[in-house]
Amino acid sequence: MRREELVDLNAFLVVAEEQSFTRAAARLGTSQSTLSHTIRRLEARLDVRLLTRTTRRVAPTEAGERLLKTLVPALDSIADEIASLSELSRKPSGTVRITASEHAARTLLWPALARLLPDYPDLHVELSVDPGLTDIVAERFDAGVRLEETIARDMIAVPIGPPLRMAVVGAPSYFENHPIPRKPQDLARHSCINLRLSTSGGVYAWELEKGKRSLHVxxxxxxxxxxxxxxxAAVFSGFGLACVVEDHVADDVKAGRLVRVLEDWCPPFPGYHLYYPSRRQSSAAFRLVVEALRYRG
Known part of the structure; x- marks a missing residue:
C-alpha cells in the first residue's frame, strides 16, 4: 500500500467518525475542499461510494461500513505499535504489583527480578507473598502467579517456570521402624503429615498418578x-511422610538426609504461570516484567 492510500483511508475514517466534512477538516488540519477531493479520489480508486452526503450529516454507505470494520482495528493496531516503539526510546518506569505463593516468589520471581531491576532504576515491583488464591482484579494487582490448573480461563496465562513434580519423602530414622511403601494403598499404614490449604481450609489430598491411574489419597x-x-521440620524429626514439591527436597534426597518413595507415582505436571486479565492495557513496565519472567524451556 502506498503512503497516499493510507492517508486517504485515515481521512475517510475521520469523516465517518465526525459525520461532518467541516469537523473532520478541522480535526485533520486541512481545508474542507481538500478533504472532499481526498474522499472523491478514494471512492474513484475503489470504484464504490463510501459516504452518503446530506445537508445535515455525512454517513457511511453499506460499502463504507464494511471498510470501517476492517479499517478501525487495523489503524488502532498501527497506533498501538507506534506508541510501543516510542516507549523504547526511554527506559520503562512505574510500579508492577504481583501476588504469588512463597515457593514461586522464592524460586522464580526473585531470581528473575534480581537480574532485571539493576538495569531499570525507575521500575518498581511490589511482590505480595500469599498462599491463597487472591482476586487480582479486586485487590488491584497487575498479575498473579499460580499453578496453571488453578487459573480462571478468562485470564491470560504465561508460563514462567518448568514442569513440577511432587515427592513423597521420609527421614531415614522413620524408616528404621516402618516399611517402604510400594503403592499408594500402603500409605494407610503410615504416619503422614498433612497440609492445611489456606485457600479452601481443607486438607490437601495427595495427588498420585501412574499411567492412566490417578488417585487423590x-x-x-x-x-x-x-x-x-x-x-x-516434622519430617526431618522422623514424625512421618510428607508429599511436597520435588525441589524442596531434591538436595536432601541426593545427600541421603531424606528417603524418597513412590517416585513412579509422581509424574511431572505444568508449573507456575503468570496470569492477568485479558482486557488489561499493559504498560511498558509490565510487558518488561512479563518478558523477564517468561519461561522459554
Missing amino acids: RVGGQLTFNTVPMIM
Missing part, C-alpha cells in the same frame, strides 16, 4: 500444618 497422622517449612 487422604492420609492420616498426628500432625497437620499450613506451611511447608513446618512440615519439613
